[in-house]
Amino acid sequence: MSTRLQSNILFQALPQAVQEVLFKLKGAGFEGFIVGGCLRDLILERAVRDWDVTTNATPTEIQKIFPKSFYANAFGTVTVQSDGMEIEVTTYRSETKYSDKRHPDAVQFGVTLEDDLQRRDFTMNAIASDGAILHDPFQGSKDIQKRLIRAVGNPKERFEEDALRMLRAIRFAAELHMRIESHTWSAILSDVRLIDYLSKERVRDEIMKIVASDDPLCGFWLLMTSGALQRIIPELLKGENVSQNKHHIYTVLFHNLFSMAHCPSDDPLVRLAALLHDVGKPHTKQGEGTEATFYQHEIVGATMTRKIMRRLTFSNAAIERVCHLVRHHMFYYNIGEITDAGVRRFIRRVGKENISDLFAVRIGDRMGSGVQKDKPFKLIELEKRIEEVQKDPIDTRMLALDGNDVMRIAKLAPGRTIGILLYTLLEEVLEDPTRNNSEYLEQRIQALAGEAKQGILPIPRIMKEDQKQREERLTGGQKYKRVTE
DSSP, X not given: OEEEOGGGHHHHTSXXXXXHHHHHXXXXXXXXXXXXXXXXXXXXXXXXXXXXXXXXXXXXXHXXXXXXXXXXXXXXXXXXXXXXXXXXEEEOEEEOOOTTSSSOSOEEEOSSHHHHHTTSSBGGGSXXXXXXXXEOTTOHHHHHHHTEEOBSXXXXXXXXXXXXXXXXXXXXXXXXXXXXXXXXXXXXXXXXXXXXXXXXXXXXXXXXXHHTSXXXXXXXXXXXXXXXXXXXXXXXXXXXXXXXXXXXXXXXXXXXXXXXXXXXXXXXXHHHHHHHTTTXXXXXXXXXXXXXXXXXXXXXXXXXXXXXXXXXXXXXXXXXXXXXXXXXXXXXXXXXXXXXXXXXXXXXXXXXXXXXXXXXXXXXXXXXXXXXXSSOHHHHHHHHHHHHHTTSOOSGGGSSSOHHHHHHHHTOXXXXXXXXXXXXXXXXXXXXXXXXXXXXXXXXXXXXXXXXHXXXXXXXXXXXXXHHHHHHXXXXXXXXXXXXX
């Protein structure tokens, strides 16, 4: 079905670069249409991130029309550079069987626009326009108006072709505030097992798009009720019937979901940390009722988070960042009982660069417990205290004297004792930053040199804390592995 658009309103909404691509294709005797998600988002009046054009020109013909382009894939897609933008121009395609439930066995160039549209996943994406005429053979524009996600043709066939489409349907529901049409949803319920055929990378990317969406709670509710969550992050479901204590009104599972939903950060990794922050609670619960405890659940949770993220093939940097937030989300912030030295110790323990993210996780945690006020006075005061002391020395590298100075003054050879002395000095400077001057530190080194040479100098607490954190990172929490298996 084709519909003429009044006054070329849609065409006028296209960036100049996209208009030029359509003009040049038509000028060379070919068809050219904007297609799929970019057109859907235009109709929904959402910002368009990526522009896609489909045409009956072959990749070779496209590159002749657009010399500033490159073609390096098996799907007939040429990336055209126009007016500073990159626009993907793809030859009409028709596809064969999907034997692996992930990719078509072969990609063939189609003859008509209809060939291309009928291979697409959902009706809202099976639309195309040259700016004047809307081509909508599956009434996708009506489904967009109804905010309905409907598979093109037989939904079971679409999902058996590529099981990722089930996760895409859920993601679109969360991103676009839409409903999944009943037959499409029924097909997801019956075919959810096909998710097992997908690569972990593709699953991870869809999960993170759901986490980053406008309504991640909707997305994870659909993941849970469809059975997909059990196949992707079954650890979360362990908390489904685990009640908590007097500080919570939700079970562990729903507390985690609500914490993610209330997390004020737009960073998907921070939201992921909020989702997983209490994943260790079912494995550490002691007692029942209002006095139940979950001692060291943050440590067990960090171990489990590492396992989950490795399974989903996250980068090492992402894993370390999220695990760090989960590990330290239980920080104490009763500011009336924390000294300036305690604030400095907190900063060095969690890292300056992680403080705002950690606060976001804690706010999500608080709101996810059923508390109405997102940021309590005590947390606001802690922020102020951090601001006041954040320039104070919190690391041995910030001391007025370094390891070479210690060796010279104490007349010691390189070795672990030098580190113990530096940490001992840092302990004193954390208590009183005015001590961070060469004269005071030299006097302290001279006073401690005797114990250092005898090997009886106590290991400072902060040195033990640093060693413990390094061991946890290196071992991946092996100490707690048996608890979570």
